[in-house]
Amino acid sequence: MDINLHGVNTGNINLLSLKGKVILINIFQTDCPVCQEEIPSLNKLYNYYKNNKNVKIIGISLNSDGLNSFIDYYGIRYPVYTINQSDLSKLGGVAYTPTTILIDKNGNIIERFVGFRDFYFLSTNINILL
Secondary structure, three states, X not given: OOOEEEEXXXXXXXXXXXXXXXXXXEEEOOOOXXXXXXXXXXXXXXXXXXXXXXXXXXXXXOOOOOHHHHHHHHOOOOOEEEOOHXXXXXXXXXXXXXXXXXXXXXXXXXXXXXXXXXXXHHHHHHHHHO
16 A cells, blocks of 8 residues: 555654555544553554564554654554545545554455454454464
């Protein structure tokens, strides 16, 4: 997928550069209480897979106001990006946050989960694709 992501606590990337990896994308808003509640599970997931070259865990914020402070306050360890509307539509758009998208090694969207998901649920779904 030719989708550009603009790095907030990391550099910019294009999802094409991640082909061959299982990608978990968590799309959130800083003012979403459920998104905030999900952060510890995502941090745990990131720590679990950070040395696995076949998995990439990333967050995409739909708003950028106060985003650096939000990342610091919640101790987000995984890379966080922003995205423009045209690239967001390539991911199928987002009606509610949090939305988590799971992409296989071939770049295909395999799953879309809306709402809170814990570490065990997400890691199980990642492991199925490895």
